[in-house]
Amino acid sequence: MKRENRTLRVKLLIAACVMFGFGFALIPFYKTICEVAGLNNLLRADKGVSNSQIDTSRMVMVQFDANTRNLAWRFKPLQASVNVHPGQMVRVDYEVENTLDRAVTGQAIPSYTPMVAERHVQKLECFCFRQQTFAAHEKRVMPVVFTVDSDLPTEVPVFTLSYTFFEVAGTQK
Amino acid sequence: MSAVTPDAVHGHDHGHDGHDHDHHMPTGWRRWMTATNHKDIGTLYLFFSFIMFLTGGVLALTIRAELFQPGLQIVRPEFFNQLTTMHGLIMVFGAIMPAFVGFANWMIPLMIGAPDMAFARMNNWSFWLLPPAALLLVSSFFVPGGASAAGWTLYAPLSLQMGMGMDMTIFAVHIMGASSIMGAINIVVTILNMRAPGMTLMKMPMFAWTWLITAYLLIAVMPVLAGAVTMLLTDRHFGTSFFNAAGGGDPVLYQHVFWFFGHPEVYIMILPAFGIVSQIVPAFARKPLFGYASMVYATASIAILSFVVWAHHMFTTGMPAVTQIAFMYMTMLIAVPTGVKVFNWIATMWRGSMTFETPMLFAVGFIFVFTMGGFTGLMLAIAPADIQYQDTYFVVAHFHYVLVAGSLFALFAGTYYWIPKWTGHMYDEKLGKRHFWLSMISFNVTFFPMHFLGLAGMPRRIPDYNPFFTDFNQLATVGAFGFGLSQVFFFYIVLKCIKGGPKAADKPWDGAEGLEWTVPSPAPFHTFEVPPVFEAPAGHGH
Amino acid sequence: MKKTVVRTASLIGVVLAMAPAFALDGQYNFQHPVTHLAEDIFGLHMLMFWICVVIFVAVFGVMFYSVFAHRKSKGAVAATFHESTTVEILWTIVPVVILLGMAWPATKTVLAMKDTSNPEITIKATGYQWKWGYDYMQGEGQGISFLSTLSTPRAQIDQGEWKGDNYLLEVDNEVVVPIGKKVRVLLTAQDVIHAWWVPAFGVKQDAIPGFIRDVWFKAEKEGVFRGNCAELCGKDHGFMPIVVRVVSQQAYTEWVAAKAAPPAAASAPATTDKAAPSAASEPKPAAASAS
Numbered sequence A: 001m002k003r004e005n006r007t008l009r010v011k012l013l014i015a016a017c018v019m020f021g022f023g024f025a026l027i028p029f030y031k032t033i034c035e036v037a038g039l040n041n042l043l044r045a046d047k048g049v050s051n052s053q054i055d056t057s058r059m060v061m062v063q064f065d066a067n068t069r070n071l072a073w074r075f076k077p078l079q080a081s082v083n084v085h086p087g088q089m090v091r092v093d094y095e096v097e098n099t100l101d102r103a104v105t106g107q108a109i110p111s112y113t114p115m116v117a118e119r120h121v122q123k124l125e126c127f128c129f130r131q132q133t134f135a136a137h138e139k140r141v142m143p144v145v146f147t148v149d150s151d152l153p154t155e156v157p158v159f160t161l162s163y164t165f166f167e168v169a170g171t172q173k
Numbered sequence B: 001m002s003a004v005t006p007d008a009v010h011g012h013d014h015g016h017d018g019h020d021h022d023h024h025m026p027t028g029w030r031r032w033m034t035a036t037n038h039k040d041i042g043t044l045y046l047f048f049s050f051i052m053f054l055t056g057g058v059l060a061l062t063i064r065a066e067l068f069q070p071g072l073q074i075v076r077p078e079f080f081n082q083l084t085t086m087h088g089l090i091m092v093f094g095a096i097m098p099a100f101v102g103f104a105n106w107m108i109p110l111m112i113g114a115p116d117m118a119f120a121r122m123n124n125w126s127f128w129l130l131p132p133a134a135l136l137l138v139s140s141f142f143v144p145g146g147a148s149a150a151g152w153t154l155y156a157p158l159s160l161q162m163g164m165g166m167d168m169t170i171f172a173v174h175i176m177g178a179s180s181i182m183g184a185i186n187i188v189v190t191i192l193n194m195r196a197p198g199m200t201l202m203k204m205p206m207f208a209w210t211w212l213i214t215a216y217l218l219i220a221v222m223p224v225l226a227g228a229v230t231m232l233l234t235d236r237h238f239g240t241s242f243f244n245a246a247g248g249g250d251p252v253l254y255q256h257v258f259w260f261f262g263h264p265e266v267y268i269m270i271l272p273a274f275g276i277v278s279q280i281v282p283a284f285a286r287k288p289l290f291g292y293a294s295m296v297y298a299t300a301s302i303a304i305l306s307f308v309v310w311a312h313h314m315f316t317t318g319m320p321a322v323t324q325i326a327f328m329y330m331t332m333l334i335a336v337p338t339g340v341k342v343f344n345w346i347a348t349m350w351r352g353s354m355t356f357e358t359p360m361l362f363a364v365g366f367i368f369v370f371t372m373g374g375f376t377g378l379m380l381a382i383a384p385a386d387i388q389y390q391d392t393y394f395v396v397a398h399f400h401y402v403l404v405a406g407s408l409f410a411l412f413a414g415t416y417y418w419i420p421k422w423t424g425h426m427y428d429e430k431l432g433k434r435h436f437w438l439s440m441i442s443f444n445v446t447f448f449p450m451h452f453l454g455l456a457g458m459p460r461r462i463p464d465y466n467p468f469f470t471d472f473n474q475l476a477t478v479g480a481f482g483f484g485l486s487q488v489f490f491f492y493i494v495l496k497c498i499k500g501g502p503k504a505a506d507k508p509w510d511g512a513e514g515l516e517w518t519v520p521s522p523a524p525f526h527t528f529e530v531p532p533v534f535e536a537p538a539g540h541g542h
Numbered sequence C: 001m002k003k004t005v006v007r008t009a010s011l012i013g014v015v016l017a018m019a020p021a022f023a024l025d026g027q028y029n030f031q032h033p034v035t036h037l038a039e040d041i042f043g044l045h046m047l048m049f050w051i052c053v054v055i056f057v058a059v060f061g062v063m064f065y066s067v068f069a070h071r072k073s074k075g076a077v078a079a080t081f082h083e084s085t086t087v088e089i090l091w092t093i094v095p096v097v098i099l100l101g102m103a104w105p106a107t108k109t110v111l112a113m114k115d116t117s118n119p120e121i122t123i124k125a126t127g128y129q130w131k132w133g134y135d136y137m138q139g140e141g142q143g144i145s146f147l148s149t150l151s152t153p154r155a156q157i158d159q160g161e162w163k164g165d166n167y168l169l170e171v172d173n174e175v176v177v178p179i180g181k182k183v184r185v186l187l188t189a190q191d192v193i194h195a196w197w198v199p200a201f202g203v204k205q206d207a208i209p210g211f212i213r214d215v216w217f218k219a220e221k222e223g224v225f226r227g228n229c230a231e232l233c234g235k236d237h238g239f240m241p242i243v244v245r246v247v248s249q250q251a252y253t254e255w256v257a258a259k260a261a262p263p264a265a266a267s268a269p270a271t272t273d274k275a276a277p278s279a280a281s282e283p284k285p286a287a288a289s290a291s
């Protein structure tokens, strides 16, 4: 009986250690899953223009929006919207200014509405692909280069591309 | 309940067929701490849930008192939000769910002819996890920052802003989840393995069926809830960003995970109630349950459908049209099996020979008012309309019709139905009837006007409102205090019945069927140590 | 037993007496719709309501008939039937058909609500703890931006002072839009989830931090329309109303002109704006204080 208890205790201890370790094993595991499934790839450049045919038969209006979260930056698109043909390559500029007396690192997160638009925009270049560090009071103009797929549903003649700049951990609570 | 004393029943002629206790049964508090007997544990669950019910009720009455008139009188807005949050959590996890587990513990072994639950020690553990969890919840009011105030749904990112009260809530939810999972496993194993010979699944009492299905739901979704709150915890303290857009997360993800648990959860709270009502209606109509097989299939399809409707709680988050339409259709579909159940109950009553003792009053009351909640549920299923109802008092009215008039009334019905078996005494019928009418009327006075408030535009979870809404709010507050007092009255009736009263026959209801009525009243400490012979009552199986 | 019958009957009486009131406007029902979408939604709501009433009366008519007629005290003898495949199939199929009837108009309305294409004016609403920020992003008025905060005096809330008709539903800066123009509202939030709700427009949409969502409305009537934040967002969730003033095209043009001019020269027809920042499309007066 005593012996049985002891082996059980050892087994349970091993199980507990394995479970604890499994928690850490999950990190590479989820990373791989995300890569394979193409999840959380907001921050990477898209593969490129799959269909370079420009569809001159229709126009899509893309509106631009900019937000900051708990971050004293001035952040705005230099144009409110553009009208483009699907397939056409577009460049828009955003102006960002750090109003603080210290250097700050921020990360922009894109969001689309209506949501379907997300799957039909190919971003070739974007300040959102990496963290951006701004010196005190630095001001910069940063581009976004993208195309709208020609398979964007025709029910979506207008969509909004919105960015939100967050401060990267550290100074923030 | 206390009438069942261990010494009285631990006679000499009992065999020692594998019971995990010896002849020196502990007495006093030790008996309850170390309880492994399903009846003792059932009693513990029932008392615990009633205490939590009163606690949650006090919070609710404070809310109603504040809402008696416009302006802030009694509490500050931040405390008001703590009250609504804790009221919801305590009622759901502390009152309704444990009460049904209490019924399962007491009645399932008796109904299927088993000597006890399958895992008697785990049963003890799953009960005794609850008081610490409740203590964590209640004491979180007294820590700096107060209790969590993000609503019982604990939506991120609001829940990420809370103080340590939130961490206590998360811990409490973990503990209660573990308790529920253990309870559920116990019930599944008991039902599947310990039925009396001859009792095939399709001859089982409906209460056992609904609990079997509920137990599977619990096992499936409690881990999901645990996952959701664990992600909250790591977002709060360990630098992850599951629900934080800044780190690539998404606050709406929390809502998906929560409601993937949350919608099955509402069925966890109603399916056992369906089971209780399905036992009581045939007993007092003196006629077998109509459509036994379709009852089983309806329960199962409700359970399955409940996994694919969760986003109907999220129509205003702005999902694509196709998603919205798909979830709308699935939600509407749930009304079909729910309707089948209601029709079956009414067909059971039809051309019966009915009497209306308190259990039957509550059962018929249940059918009547629960169905009204079903109707508002159907209205809420219509996505465009839901977008207007969502987060208003209309939703508050809906879920109180299904939870109070549904789950709670069924619990009352079940208590009056089985209390003669528990205590060996009959409750006071006159007082029982009075309790029913007081509850029924004050319930409707409280919650019916809330439909109007919601439609006219009063949001939920607000401590103050435009004077336009005053009349109905005052009515609701008056009704709520009436309802609260009626439940104190219920407690008195139960205590009176435990203390004494006319001796109950083994089968006090002439129309009742089932093995639980073949044992003496009060049920002795050990029952069915030798499996009984089961003969299917008319109408069960073929 | 007799007493029970009387009491049951009077209860049903009370409930039925309340039912017609349910269909009235005002205190009992939705606010008067001022957009076509809100009208559609109201229609759906009433359709559902009446279907439910009919089923209710039918089902509980049967039940209460049985409750009164099939009593032991009346000498009723219990029948023994306990199933009927025909009936059971029937009461599964019939509800499905009724549901299909409801699903059709509901689907059409969902699709209409989601059609945010071709807006004439685009306004961004940002939820803050606990106020709303508005930026006119496109169309007439582009560049206007302001914050909108509860204007009910604290004394009315805390000290029981007399409360006006618009208690908790009034703000310092109202959103102004022209009548008959399709307005697309983009929503986002600064801190936690809020929801932008104007009942008369049939519009309610969560504002989610870090993400953008949209809704639209086209008001057919001039007037002031009021709503609340409809997602619990913390302490002052009940104190961040939404007020939209629908004005004629001409009045709107004047309002835009007044907004564009320096604040001192403002002669706004509809509202005043103390907080108008520069014409930059990104006003962040509140960002610092909310952090």
Ligand code: HEM
Pocket (backbone or CB within 6 Å): B153, B266, B267, B269, B270, B312, B313, B331, B332, B334, B335, B338, B373, B374, B375, B376, B377, B378, B380, B381, B386, B389, B390, B391, B395, B398, B399, B402, B403, B406, B407
């Ligand atoms: C005919 C069956 C039912 C349908 C179609 C239905 C539908 C819905 C819908 C669409 C909502 C979301 C409302 C909103 O927030 O806008 C809702 C909320 C709710 N329902 Fe039901 N429901 C049904 C039955 C039940 C039952 C049986 C229960 C519990 C016993 C229940 C409990 C709840 C609760 C607690 C909420 C509110 C959750 C919250 O926001 O805190 N419902 N129901």
Ligand SMILES: [Cu+2]
Pocket (backbone or CB within 6 Å): B262, B263, B266, B309, B310, B312, B313
């Ligand atoms: Cu649900």
Ligand SMILES: [Cu+2]
Pocket (backbone or CB within 6 Å): C193, C194, C195, C229, C230, C231, C232, C233, C234, C236, C237, C238, C240
């Ligand atoms: Cu809010």
